[in-house]
Structure formats: C-alpha cells, structure tokens
Amino acid sequence: MQMEQMSREEGKAVLSVYLKNGSQELRNKLIVHFLPIVRSAAAQLRGMAGSFTEEEDLIDQGVLALMECLDRYDASKGAQFETYAFIRVRGAMIDYIRSQDWVPHRARSFQKKVDEAYSMLSHEKMREPDADEVAGFLDIPVEKVENHLKYMNHAAILSFEAVLQDMTGVIAKGELEATDVDTKPEESLFYKELQRTLAEAVEALGDKERLVVSLYYYEELKYSEIAEVMGIGQSRVCQIHTKAMKKLKNSLEEYVRG
CATH class of the missing domain: 1.20.140.160 (PhyR, sigma-like (SL) domain)
Known part of the structure; x- marks a missing residue:
C-alpha cells in the first residue's frame, strides 16, 4: 500500500513527534517523505561513481544514512533537517564509493x-x-x-x-x-x-x-x-x-x- 505524501510542513511536524516518541510507524513515513533527498544525492554522484558502483547501491547506502539522521538530528543546533540529512547522506555515499574504488x-x-x-x-x-x-x-x-x-x-x-x-x-x-x-x-x-x-x-x-x-x-x-x-x-x-x-x-x- 502506497503511503500518503506529506507536505513539507507536515513532514516537519511528524519529525518533531517522532523525535519525542520514536514511533516505528512515523519513522517509516519519514523515510518515504525524505527519500527524494537520497535520490537527489545519488543523482549528483552518479558521474563521480562512474563504473565503480551502481546508483541503486548508492541509494541503499543513502537510506541507511537517512535512518541514522532521523535518530541523531537535533533541531536545537539550528540546521534544517533537509540540509543536515543531505550533507550526511551524500557523505555516506562518498564513503561507499571510496570503499569500492582504488587507483591501481x-x-x-x-x-x-x-x-x-x-x-x-x-x-x-x-x-x-x-x-x-x-x-x-x-x-x-x-x-x-x-x-x-x-x-x-x-x-x-x-x-x-x-x-x-x-x-x-x-x-x-x-x-x-x-x-x-x-x-x-x-x-x-x-x-x-x-x-x-x-x-x-x-x-x-x-x-x-x-x-x-x-x-x-x-x-x-x-x-x-x-x-x-x-x-x-x-x-x-x-x-x-x-x-x-x-x-x-x-x-x-x-x-x-x-
């Protein structure tokens, strides 16, 4: 069953609730809601990855990083979640590319x-x-x-x-x-x-x-x-x-x- 899309404001509200109660149901909704961040980062790095890895592999790594971001995000630090998540998702993908690549x-x-x-x-x-x-x-x-x-x-x-x-x-x-x-x-x-x-x-x-x-x-x-x-x-x-x-x-x- 496809989850209903949330607006940005709804996403922020759900994230706020999730940070308080850690609901698995809300976590799944947030992963779907913020998945475009992962896809955007993977698309940017497609050229960098070259033949080293597949885009779907990058997306898998990005989703794992996104899940970690949901648990570690601290709104009091002043950064928007989207910015915080994009930076760390992209970083996780680059780490993965680095682990796959070496210059012989x-x-x-x-x-x-x-x-x-x-x-x-x-x-x-x-x-x-x-x-x-x-x-x-x-x-x-x-x-x-x-x-x-x-x-x-x-x-x-x-x-x-x-x-x-x-x-x-x-x-x-x-x-x-x-x-x-x-x-x-x-x-x-x-x-x-x-x-x-x-x-x-x-x-x-x-x-x-x-x-x-x-x-x-x-x-x-x-x-x-x-x-x-x-x-x-x-x-x-x-x-x-x-x-x-x-x-x-x-x-x-x-x-x-x-």
Missing part, C-alpha cells in the same frame, strides 16, 4: 605516459593536442585514452571531496556554510578560514585550470560545453580538471599540516 599502480603508471604524450605533442604542435593525437602517439585506441582520463578524473574529484569530509564532515559543492553546523564561534571561524584557503587555492591555479573549475562548479557547464567555450577537446578538459582537483586537494592537506 598500472593506472598511475599509464597516467605518466599520457602526461608525457600531452607535453611532447603540445611542444611539437604549439597547441593543445586532442585525444586522437595522444592515442596515435602512444599507438593505442583513442577509447583507452578517453576512458582512462575519465577514470582518473572521477578518482581525483572523489579524493578532493574526501579531504573535505575528513576535515569538516561536510561534502557538498558550494555548501560549506557555518549556518549548516553548530554555531560556536570557533567553528564559524574555522569555516571562514577554510573558505579563504579554498579561494586562495583556486586563485593559485593556472589560467586554464581556474577557468575549468569556474565553468564546471560555478557555471555548472558540462565537459562538452566547457570544451566548446575553450576550443579544446573534452578529454583535455577532463585532464585539466583532474590536475586542478589534485592541486586543490594538496592545498587543503598543506593547510591541515600547517
């Missing part, structure tokens, strides 16, 4: 060959080479180059967001806001400092890296659209983005080490 030595070794090919062809042609030219230089199918670059890009994004999770427990593009966590002065200062560090790290990127990051995260363009704007191939956009993510991750790690 052969992939890192192949990346060095690809980088060398790009460097030599750029010097020879006085322009950015495309994936076909790199594949020809390495005498391999172009699909192998393109798939490898996508794989390394997914791994780099995952690694960068993992550092944010380790530092703050918050993993969400553009959602590092002190209002979404406890409002203690020292925590507010920490978030401001982290935002400043990230901003400085972005400014320190190369021109092309900074442009790709800006177009991808702020303008929310797809790789194909960024490639058109920059006049280069999608595979090159992917590679530039990967390098940018690695640099941002290193900047955060240096900030942590002091």
